[in-house]
Amino acid sequence: MHRSPALWTAAILTYLFLYLPLVIVVAYSFNDSRLNAEWVGFTWHWYRVLLQDAGMLRAAANSLFIAFVASSAATVLGTMAGIAMQRYRLRLLPIMVLSPVAMPEILLGVSLLLFFIQVLNLTLGMLSVIIAHITFCIGFVAVIVRARLVGMDESIFEAARDLGATPWQAFRHVTLPLILPAVIAGFLMSFTLSLDDFVITFFTAGVGVSTLPLQIYSMIKIAVTPEVNAVSTLLMLLTLTLLLLASRIAPDVLKGRAV
C-alpha cells in the first residue's frame, strides 16, 4: 500500500484531468480553423487578431492598472493587518480580514454593488472595481505576512525597542527586512487575484469599464472564436509567471498554506 500501482494510476488520471483541457485550449490557439473542433494546421493568426482588437487591448490595460493599484493598497493594509493579528490579541480583525475570502464571491459582489449605488451614490467604474479588489486581497496578504511572523522570535523587536529605536525605526530596520519576502509574495498574489477576478468585477464594474476576464466572458457568451484561446493562453502565461515568482520569494505560498 505504500505507493501502489493503483494509487499511481488514480493520481496520473487526476493529473490528466487537470491538464488535458488546458492543453487543448493552448493547442487550438495555434489552430488554423475558426472551429475548435479538429487540428487543421499551425498559425499565428489568432494572436494577430488579438493584437488588433482595440477592445481587448483596452481591457488588458485596465486589468493591469486595476491590479497594480488594488494590490499596492491591499499590500499596505494587509501587511498592517497581518502584523496586528500576530502581535496583538484582536478578536474582530481576524474575522473581518478572513471573511471576504471565505464566503461565496457573489455575496461580496452584490453587497458592494448595493453599497456603491445606494449609499455612496458612486457611478460604477474603475474606482469601484479597485475598492472591491482591495477588500478581498487584504486577507491573502495578511495570511502570508502572518505566516512569516509566526516562526519569528519576538524578542528581536523588543531588543530594538530597548536599544532606543522608535516603533517606526524598529519596523523599518528590523521587522520589514524580515517580512519583506512575505510582503512581496503577498503583493504578487494580490496582483494575480485581481487580474484574474471575474465575479466581483462583474458586479462592480458597471458599463463604465471592462477587464480581461469580463471581455473573455462576453466573448464566450456571444461568439466563440480561437481569439479566446489566444487571450487565454497569454493570460495563463502571465499568471503562471507571477505565481512562480511569488513562490520563489516566499516558499510558503506553494505549500498550500497560503491558498
Next chain:
Amino acid sequence: MTRPTISRAHLVKWLVSSPPLLFLLLFFVAPGIIMVVASFRYPGEFGGLAALYSPTPNLPSGLTAEAYRFFFSDPIYAEIFVKSFAVALATTFICLLMAYPLALLMARSPKRQRDLMVLLVIMPFASNFLIRAYAWMIILGPQSALSRLTNDFLLLFHAGPVPLLFSPVAVLVGMVYVHLPFMILPLYTNLERHDPLLLDAAQDLGASAWQRFWRVTFPLSLPGIFAGSALVFIPALGVFAIPDILGGTHDMLIGNLIKEQFLGTRDWPFGSALSILLTVAALAWAGLAAGLARRWRHYA
C-alpha cells in the same frame, strides 16, 4: 514613567490595526448591513429600492418582510436552493474521490518529488476559471471528438444523439474541474503530517492494507477532508458563471437567481433576501464543518 510608554504602545497598536479595520468596516461590514436592510425594503418603481420615507402616502415605504414571504410563496425558489445544495454536495463528493488518491500519493512521495507534485496541482489553478470552464466548452461541444464518439456509441444501441454541452452533466464536470485544487491541497497538508510509524505499527499488529487505510489513515485525515469540503462547498454554492457557460436554460442555481435580481429584473429587495439566505446557509455549513473537525480532533 510607565504611563506614557503604555499609552504609546496603545497608540502604535491603534495605528497598525485601525487602517485595515476601518477599510473593512466601510467596504465589507457596512455593505453587508446595507444588504440586510435592503432585503426588508420595498422594490422601487423602476427597479432598485423604494424610498424609506415616502412623501406621498400611496407609494410603499418603510420596512417589510415581503421579499422573504415571496421566497416561500413559490416552491420554485426553494427548489433552486435545494438543487444548488445538491450540485455543491455532488461537486464536493466527486472532488473528494478524485483528490484523495493524488493527495495520498503526494504525501507518501520523497520530499523532493512532493514540491514538484504540489506545483503541478497549483499550476492549472493559476489559469482563470473562465478559461477552465471554456476548455470544457470545447471538449463537450457538438463538434468535439468526445461528442462524436459518444453519439456514435449511442447509435449502436439505436439511441438518439445527446448534447453533452449545455447540460447538467457539463455543469457538474465544470464545477469539479474548477474546484478540485481546493480539495487536493488541504488534504495533502493533512496527510503529509501523518506519522508513518503508525502504519508500521498497524502492520506489525496484523492489519491488512485495507484495514490500515480505513482504521488509521482515513480517520486521521478527517480534519483535512472537512477543511477541503468547506473550501469546495462554499464557493460552489454561490457559483453563477459555470451554469451560465456550460449549462442549459434549466440549470439555474442560486447564483444565477441572485445575479438575475440585481442585473436583470432589478428586484433588489428580493436579490438581497436571496443573498442573506445564501449567507445563512453557507455560515451554517461552515460552522458544521468546523464543529465536526474540532470534535474529531478530540478523538484523534
